[in-house]
Amino acid sequence: MKKFLRFLLILILLIAAIVVILGIIEPKDINVERSLTMNAPREVVWNQLVNFKNWTNWSPWYRMDSTMKLDYQGTDGQPGSSYHWVGDAKKSGEGTMTNAGADSGTLKYNLAFMKPRESKADGWIKTEETGGQTKVTWHMHMHCGFPWNAMLAFMDMDKMLGKDFEAGLKNLKEYSEAHAMDMPSADIKETQFPGHIYCGVHKTVGWNDMHQFFMDAYSMLGKELNSRIAGPATGLYWTWDTVKHNADMAAVFPVTDTTKAVKGAGFFNVSASSACMVAYNGAYSGMMAPHMALMKYCASKNMKVKLVVEEYIKGPHEEKDSTKYVTNIYYLCDGMGNMADAKK
Numbered sequence: 001m002k003k004f005l006r007f008l009l010i011l012i013l014l015i016a017a018i019v020v021i022l023g024i025i026e027p028k029d030i031n032v033e034r035s036l037t038m039n040a041p042r043e044v045v046w047n048q049l050v051n052f053k054n055w056t057n058w059s060p061w062y063r064m065d066s067t068m069k070l071d072y073q074g075t076d077g078q079p080g081s082s083y084h085w086v087g088d089a090k091k092s093g094e095g096t097m098t099n100a101g102a103d104s105g106t107l108k109y110n111l112a113f114m115k116p117r118e119s120k121a122d123g124w125i126k127t128e129e130t131g132g133q134t135k136v137t138w139h140m141h142m143h144c145g146f147p148w149n150a151m152l153a154f155m156d157m158d159k160m161l162g163k164d165f166e167a168g169l170k171n172l173k174e175y176s177e178a179h180a181m182d183m184p185s186a187d188i189k190e191t192q193f194p195g196h197i198y199c200g201v202h203k204t205v206g207w208n209d210m211h212q213f214f215m216d217a218y219s220m221l222g223k224e225l226n227s228r229i230a231g232p233a234t235g236l237y238w239t240w241d242t243v244k245h246n247a248d249m250a251a252v253f254p255v256t257d258t259t260k261a262v263k264g265a266g267f268f269n270v271s272a273s274s275a276c277m278v279a280y281n282g283a284y285s286g287m288m289a290p291h292m293a294l295m296k297y298c299a300s301k302n303m304k305v306k307l308v309v310e311e312y313i314k315g316p317h318e319e320k321d322s323t324k325y326v327t328n329i330y331y332l333c334d335g336m337g338n339m340a341d342a343k344k
Contacts, residue, residue: 041286200252283322
């Protein structure tokens with residue numbers, strides 16, 4: 001019996017020594033990070049990330065345990081909002097995720113796990129626009145203090161959690177790409193376009209050349225019109241050719257004085273008209289979604305669209321973060337007035 005107790009004591013001391021040694025040499029912080037690029041507008045992806053109520057569309061843990069109960073607190077998408085889940089003890093357990101800040105396309109979050117073991121973590125999910133696509137990077141940090149960090153010698157947390165991140169990003173990619181053109185019809189308003197007199201450059205422009213066309217036109221118009229400018233830079237679109245990949249369009253500014261001609265530009269009188277309108281927030285690469293929504297809406301109402309107007313309320317000259325761009329999109333329909341294109 002004494003030999004057994006001595007052996008047991010030695011074993012306990014040996015285990016304790018191993019734990020202490022591993023606790024000293026093993027890291028106390030766990031960092032897991034995965035990235036994936038998605039062929040969807042940044043705004044579509046961001047809407048899935050920042051609004052916790054949308055996580056059921058792609059969350060890897062929800063798909064593992066779709067019977068989990070969820071409840072939400074606060075204004076979804078805003079700092080301080082959160083969701084609490086209770087699920088199968090072996091699959092998802094219980095915990096709370098809180099929005100710790102959402103700005104510049106990055107969602108910061110805090111995690112508090114109650115079951116199966118109490119622990120805390122924090123992290124962020126970042127979206128970056130890359131050539132019309134969206135790169136999403138998901139990062140999580142967890143501090144594991146001494147002596148619990150000794151267990152990390154026997155557990156590959158990066159591999160264990162990383163596979164969940166990879167599954168979540170894959171689900172997010174599939175969902176975002178399948179809904180890249182979606183936009184709630186509730187965001188569309190039937191309104192009255194006030195009408196303006198514009199001065200600008202009218203041209204048929206290839207899709208790939210539009211950025212440079214706008215840059216050149218607005219630069220010239222800004223210098224020539226100066227104090228005559230009476231509103232935001234605007235785009236007028238008469239046709240959008242999906243076969244030839246070009247548009248009959250004009251880059252213009254609203255003006256108060258038409259007495260002095262501008263070389264290379266003309267005047268456009270767009271009268272007040274009934275219109276369908278969307279106030280779009282986000283990068284220009286994501287504007288196909290609101291346009292598709294407006295086209296479907298107008299078609300469902302049997303409205304004939306005669307002109308499309310884009311007012312660039314806030315753009316790259318005022319804001320570096322493309323998620324904060326503001327564009328008012330009008331589809332002028334029944335009742336639109338006449339337009340006159342003055343000769344150069």
